[in-house]
Amino acid sequence: MTTVIKNNVISRVLPGFGFGDYRNRCKPTKRVGLYNVPNNSPAGMKRCPSPSPNRIRGEGPDVVGLGWERRDYPGQVDLQWKLLQAGAKGNATTVTHRFSAISQATSPRRKARRQCSDDQSALQAGCSKVNRDQHGYDVNWFEEISQEVSKKLRAFYQFCRPHTIFGTIIGITSVSLLPMKSIDDFTATVLKGYLEALAAALCMNIYVVGLNQLYDIQIDKINKPGLPLAAGEFSVATGVFLVVTFLIMSFSIGIHSGSVPLMYALVVSFLLGSAYSIEAPLLRWKRHALLAASCILFVRAILVQLAFFAHMQQHVLKRPLAATKSLVFATLFMCCFSAVIALFKDIPDVDGDRDFGIQSLSVRLGPQRVYQLCISILLTAYLAATVVGASSTHLLQKIITVSGHGLLALTLWQRARHLEVENQARVTSFYMFIWKLFYAEYFLIPFVQ
Ligand SMILES: CC(C)=CCC/C(C)=C/CC/C(C)=C/CC/C(C)=C/COP(=O)(O)OP(=O)(O)O
Numbered sequence: 534m535t536t537v538i539k540n541n542v543i544s545r546v547l548p549g550f551g552f553g554d555y556r557n558r559c560k561p562t563k564r565v566g567l568y569n570v571p572n573n574s575p576a577g578m579k580r581c582p583s584p585s586p587n588r589i590r591g592e593g594p595d596v597v598g599l600g601w602e603r604r605d606y607p608g609q610v611d612l613q614w615k616l617l618q619a620g621a622k623g624n625a626t627t628v629t630h631r632f633s634a635i636s637q638a639t640s641p642r643r644k645a646r647r648q649c650s651d652d653q654s655a656l657q658a659g660c661s662k663v664n665r666d667q668h669g670y671d672v673n674w675f676e677e678i679s680q681e682v683s684k685k686l687r688a689f690y691q692f693c694r695p696h697t698i699f700g701t702i703i704g705i706t707s708v709s710l711l712p713m714k715s716i717d718d719f720t721a722t723v724l725k726g727y728l729e730a731l732a733a734a735l736c737m738n739i740y741v742v743g744l745n746q747l748y749d750i751q752i753d754k755i756n757k758p759g760l761p762l763a764a765g766e767f768s769v770a771t772g773v774f775l776v777v778t779f780l781i782m783s784f785s786i787g788i789h790s791g792s793v794p795l796m797y798a799l800v801v802s803f804l805l806g807s808a809y810s811i812e813a814p815l816l817r818w819k820r821h822a823l824l825a826a827s828c829i830l831f832v833r834a835i836l837v838q839l840a841f842f843a844h845m846q847q848h849v850l851k852r853p854l855a856a857t858k859s860l861v862f863a864t865l866f867m868c869c870f871s872a873v874i875a876l877f878k879d880i881p882d883v884d885g886d887r888d889f890g891i892q893s894l895s896v897r898l899g900p901q902r903v904y905q906l907c908i909s910i911l912l913t914a915y916l917a918a919t920v921v922g923a924s925s926t927h928l929l930q931k932i933i934t935v936s937g938h939g940l941l942a943l944t945l946w947q948r949a950r951h952l953e954v955e956n957q958a959r960v961t962s963f964y965m966f967i968w969k970l971f972y973a974e975y976f977l978i979p980f981v982q
């Protein structure tokens with residue numbers, strides 16, 4: 534009963550913020566006519582055709598719902614409620630509300646609760662039913678909480694930029710295997726040393742990509758509107774909280790490990806990752822193509838290979854530092870790959886980057902040239918890798934590295950032939966394919982001996 538009064542009050546004062554009674558009536562449908570649309574409303578806005586519950590009830594001021602489906606999240610609708618005050622239609626009060634039309638419309642329990650709040654008498658009957666069916670009411674509440682939690686978890690997954698996280702996991706795992714000489718090296722201490730390095734690097738990775746999203750909210754609204762900060766799924770305060778928490782966690786793990794090479798890797802990635810994104814005098818290196826590429830190259834190609842190898846060989850296995858052929862190969866090969874990732878990632882972003890003064894190579898030279906440069910660098914690297922593989926004295930390793938690199942080069946060449954650089958969706962999918970080649974390389978590196 535308390536809820537009913539509160540709900541009625543809300544519906545009088547702020548229509549649309551009561552229970553879901555208004556929302557379900559405004560599902561986006563192709564049949565909804567485009568009428569009564571204000572001049573300044575977003576394109577595709579449709580008027581909710583049903584009479585408002587206030588009108589049905591004959592109480593409270595009338596409202597008009599105007600909704601439009603979001604392009605970045607199909608199925609999710611932005612609704613603007615116009616409170617039509619008597620005799621003052623021109624000065625309508627507006628309230629914007631976001632919700633998932635599909636989930637609102639399909640939950641039978643929500644429907645029951647909506648009916649509860651629609652009509653007072655029905656509500657009394659319905660609510661006493663709900664009260665009696667205590668289990669059903671709890672499930673309803675639980676369902677809403679779990680939907681909200683899974684939405685936030687999905688947003689957090691996007692916030693971490695999963696393609697970079699996989700790159701860090703696969704890269705550090707592969708490099709950690711390089712100093713191993715025999716099966717006896719796989720001890721609990723070694724596993725602990727590996728997990729410490731991985732956890733610290735992953736936290737630093739989340740710090741770096743999270744910080745970038747905090748400083749890029751406006752650019753991402755154009756280039757990557759699905760990212761949680763740009764889409765408004767996370768507030769700036771949540772973003773700051775996550776970034777600071779993961780930074781503290783990364784350094785805490787690093788300090789606790791007592792490993793000098795690991796701490797060195799964390800401090801340098803922290804400095805470069807911060808300088809890359811932070812908007813301050815002499816910083817925001819992502820504005821300059823060469824500086825931006827150097828940051829990514831230094832961390833992905835030099836630090837990941839050398840510092841994590843040194844961490845495992847010197848700090849964990851307690852052996853003198855000695856480079857191996859696979860380590861040298863990995864560092865040189867990843868220089869090419871990281872440069873390609875740094876250049877290619879900006880190809881689909883030219884519009885937003887140009888508007889915000891980011892002088893990426895794609896903005897300067899045009900996407901087609903950068904694309905051709907990237908493919909040439911990768912094919913040359915694969916050719917060199919095949920030659921290095923062929924020089925191996927071990928037959929099995931020779932077969933794996935030559936055929937592996939040959940196959941990857943062929944797949945790249947096949948896909949590259951059909952790419953239309955003007956098609957943003959295809960370029961983005963090709964960029965993700967480059968990351969897959971990057972992961973695959975880490976499976977081949979331990980065989981280069
Ligand atoms: C291995 C360790 C310790 C950490 C990994 C940490 C990372 C991600 C290192 C990469 C080095 C670095 C300085 C990266 C900055 C790159 C970055 C945040 C790129 C995002 O650039 P944008 O051009 O904004 O790309 P999006 O448009 O994809 O957001």
Ligand SMILES: O=C(O)Cc1cc(O)ccc1O
Nearest residue numbers: 694697741742829833874878
């Ligand atoms: O991790 C990296 O090597 C570079 C990078 C690429 C990208 O598409 C988004 C974030 C990011 O840090």
